[in-house]
Amino acid sequence: MNFGEIIRTEILSRPVKDEHCKRAFLAGMLRGSGTLYEKDGELGLDFKVRDEETLNLLSAYFSQLYGYDIREVSVSEDRLNKKDRFVVSMCGGGVSDILKDLGILKEDKNGYSVNFGLDGDATERDCCFRAFIRGLFVATGGCTVPNTGEENGTGYHLELVFFHSASASITAERLAAAGIRAKITRRRESYLLYIKSAEVIKDFIAFLPAPVSVLKFTDIMINRELTNNSNRQKNCDLGNVSRQVEAVAKYAEAIDKIERLKGLGTLKKELAETAAARKAYPEDTLSELAERLNITKSCLNHRLRKIAQISEEI
Ligand SMILES: [Zn+2]
Known part of the structure; x- marks a missing residue:
């Protein structure tokens, strides 16, 4: 069961109010799905968006915070999910300033470089770090839960995807400081920050916060527990009888x-x-x-x- 969609929908249904959190949300989204490039000496950024709703939200944030209008959007079909995916291209005027403000780029005497850390002020406050994680989740997050009654199905799994190991480990450290322990592994060209424990996944969803999803998730955990117990009881009874x-x-x-x-x-x-x-x-x-x-x-x-x-x- 794809629980990631439930979490994403809840995140998108709760608009981010404060400007500082909006920056953090954008920073998270771009960190998770953006690719930087240079064209004719100018810096550009491409990033993927999963659906139109998210695209509209991002356009609104860019325009409110930076007066930047997203103009270049290409649509590609996601064959697996039979949905359109969008690739947003931002290039030229103002892009490097925006990325610097979001803590994705840093500037020193040698010029701009990518900041894989979370040391920019975009994620400094607790509220902003949560918004950052929400942005990351919307861009690259996934969560699956076992189907009730399924004996040997997949277990609980939650993940965030990163392009760079440094971003993955720094995010894992910040989450650990908030009491949420995640592991990191490599999957092809990306780095996954993942959680397998149902309890910790619940803590993660609560941290976002996505309270409705927490309730739904708890429900699944309880149902699963009941099913397991009753299966155990049945096996035990049968064992005794035989x-x-x-x-x-x-x-x-x-x-x-x-x-x-x-x-x-x-x-x-x-x-x-x-x-x-x-x-x-x-x-x-x-x-x-x-x-x-x-x-x-x-x-x-x-x-x-x-x-x-x-x-x-x-
Ligand atoms: Zn904030």
């Missing part, structure tokens, strides 16, 4: 063998009594049989084991 059936069969065979080869009369009085009762009441549970013989269940068990032993020694 063990009991085996035991009954084993003792019935032992009694038959003694009767055939030696006669039940050769047994000690209490064992002969027990063997006769077992034969006479094959449907009785151990407790019922013990009651019938007016002995305890453990005494009955002891006698039956003794009978089995004698039959083996014949």
Whole structure:
């Protein structure tokens, strides 16, 4: 089940209010899906957008914050999801200033360089770091949860994708400082920051924050837990029943063998009594049989084991 769409939809449905958080949100989006290039001595940036809703939101933020109008958008079909994807190109006038302001570029005496860290003030405040992670998630995030009732399906998984290992590890450090532990792995040309623990994924969604998604996610966790428990209970019950059936069969065979080869009369009085009762009441549970013989269940068990032993020694 693709839970990532649920989280994305909630993020997009809650507009970012403060200007500082809007910058952080943009920084997160571009960090996750942007590619920098240079053309005719000018800096350009391409980035991918998953849907029109996100594109509109970004256009609004760029225009509100920087008075920059996105003009160049190319559409490509995402065959896997049968959806359009958009690639936004920003080039020339003002782009480098915007990227510097977003903390994606830094400038020193040697000129501009890419800042893979999160040391720019775009993500300094707690509210802004959360907005940054939301932007990242909208751009590159994914989350899957196991389908209820599925025995061997995929487990819980949440991921954010980065182009550079440095960005991935610095983001992981900041998240760890907020109590959310994620791991990093390489997938082809990208670096994945991922979480497998359902509890930690829940914490991550709460951190964004995406409260409605947290509720839905908790629901899935509880349902899954219930299903697992009831499966375990069923297996356990079946196990008990089959063990009991085996035991009954084993003792019935032992009694038959003694009767055939030696006669039940050769047994000690209490064992002969027990063997006769077992034969006479094959449907009785151990407790019922013990009651019938007016002995305890453990005494009955002891006698039956003794009978089995004698039959083996014949
Ligand atoms: Zn903020």
